[in-house]
Amino acid sequence: MTDKKGKDAVDAAEYERVICQVKGVLSARLVTGPEGSIEEIHVLASPERNPKQVVRDIETAVLVQLGTPLDHKKISVAQLEEQGSQWPDVLKEPSGPHVVSCGRLRLRSLDFSFRGLHARVKIEVEIEKGGEARLYEGHASGTNWPGRGCFLVAHATLEAVGKHLGQNHALILEDLRQLEAAGSQAILVVVGLMSTACRERLAGVAFLDEAPDEFQATAKAVFRALACRFCLYRS
Structure with missing residues (x-):
């Protein structure tokens, strides 16, 4: 990735917004350095897509919308364990032990x-x-x-x-x-x-x-x- 320390401090919230538009991404969190450059990108994704494809789509989305090339080595993807045959398509009300x-x-x-x-x-x-x-x-x-x-x-x-x-x-x-x-x-x-x-x-x-x-x-x-x-x- 072509980070320029200090000069190119990023808007973490804007990057997270773009990343969350990628299919299968549930949430995203950027970790920035002292001068605001991207150090790490942590992504939570649903299980139906290959993590490598998710990473590639994130790189493309950020490059197209924000004009920033990302280093794929800085992107880590964690996937939630699949429940049943498929990921739910609609919002579900929590019940029983799921209410925290x-x-x-x-x-x-x-x-x-x-x-x-x-x-x-x-x-x-x-x-x-x-x-x-x-x-x-x-x-x-x-x-x-x-x-x-x-x-x-x-x-x-x-x-x-x-x-x-x-x-x-x-x-x-x-x-x-x-x-x-x-x-x-x-x-x-x-x-x-x-x-x-x-x-x-x-x-x-x-x-x-x-x-x-x-x-x-x-x-x-x-x-x-x-x-x-x-x-x-x-x-």
Whole structure:
């Protein structure tokens, strides 16, 4: 790959968006270096396609849409174990043991920093379960472009919660929008919840006037999306 350290810092969220358009890709996560260059690309895929073909399609999609040639050696593909004869074509409601008890979520800290064109987010989420509380960190980085900060915060929040859920579940940011409702500005997020047994979409909304800034409102919206299914949220 032709990475130029510092000069060509990438927008991780934009790359992940493009990669997730590839057939069979369920989620993607970029790991960037100190100057924002791509170090690793981790992909979660469904089992019906050959991993090598998935990698080739990712290289083609990124080259065509973003103009960046990728080094296939930096792309790792993990495939979920197939359940039954085929991967489900529609979203399924989780039931029985597939409903996860996550605990209470609380935003402990949110640090948004930028240097030139590159922005970074570090977030700490406290998850309280069974009377015990643990902190989980989430990180995201990308281009310091107007409107992209909320996407980075959402990715970092989902990464933090995902560390608690473990490898059997994946959380994907499917959409994030700023909209007006009831005369107030609000943040809407749509989160994809994946496991080996089911997949579904969860939505959460937070108004800007109930948070200090749009970044904390974004984290609050993510928490509320997760609360729809398996978490208890507290402000």
